[in-house]
Amino acid sequence: xxxxxxxxxxxxxxxxxxxxxxxxxxxxxxxxxxxxxxxxxxxxxxxxxxxxxxxxxxxxxxxxxxxxxxxxxxxxxxxxxxxxxxxxxxxxxxxxxxxxxxxxxxxxxxxxxxxxxxxxxxxxxxxxxxxxxxxxxxxxxxxxxxxxxxxxxxxxxxxxxxxxxxxxxxxxxxxxxxxxxxxxxxxxxxxxxxxx
Numbered sequence: 001x002x003x004x005x006x007x008x009x010x011x012x013x014x015x016x017x018x019x020x021x022x023x024x025x026x027x028x029x030x031x032x033x034x035x036x037x038x039x040x041x042x043x044x045x046x047x048x049x050x051x052x053x054x055x056x057x058x059x060x061x062x063x064x065x066x067x068x069x070x071x072x073x074x075x076x077x078x079x080x081x082x083x084x085x086x087x088x089x090x091x092x093x094x095x096x097x098x099x100x101x102x103x104x105x106x107x108x109x110x111x112x113x114x115x116x117x118x119x120x121x122x123x124x125x126x127x128x129x130x131x132x133x134x135x136x137x138x139x140x141x142x143x144x145x146x147x148x149x150x151x152x153x154x155x156x157x158x159x160x161x162x163x164x165x166x167x168x169x170x171x172x173x174x175x176x177x178x179x180x181x182x183x184x185x186x187x188x189x190x191x192x193x194x195x196x
Contacts, residue, residue: 026116060087104153106168112180147172
């Protein structure tokens with residue numbers, strides 16, 4: 001009798017816990033799926049190189065990493081970023097909050113062609129700089145009077161952002177004999193930063 005009561009209590013207890021367990025497992029599976037899908041939505045950077053700045057006994061060393069990104073909306077423009085990466089145990093686990101020290105250099109690396117119209121002040125790329133609250137942005141502007149693409153690298157944070165920034169610009173010039181294709185920016189209604 002005592003054994004059968006214990007089994008009833010045990011089954012009841014598991015039956016109560018099962019819906020909670022299913023919700024928890026579903027939430028974890030959703031987070032894992034989102035973590036796998038979100039990086040795939042953005043173009044992956046190409047690491048150009050890195051230099052170690054501080055040795056860490058446990059985990060990777062602190063370092064400065066140089067990466068290159070192609071502008072997703074403009075052919076012929078490459079964004080180069082130099083940024084710090086924390087090492088140690090937290091850095092290895094992806095739990096470290098990176099500093100706001102970022103430098104940007106943008107260069108014409110081929111014939112310029114605007115593939116998609118964009119708003120002046122739109123992000124060309126974003127990247128997570130902490131587990132949740134901090135992001136690196138590279139924001140693109142079009143300076144129509146000077147026929148120049150201007151890029152600003154900066155970081156934000158939910159509570160307090162950083163005024164640290166870096167700026168670079170590329171003039172829309174011919175590549176050999178090929179003229180830049182700015183046709184998507186030519187009409188006043190499509191021209192970023194210009195009111196019709």
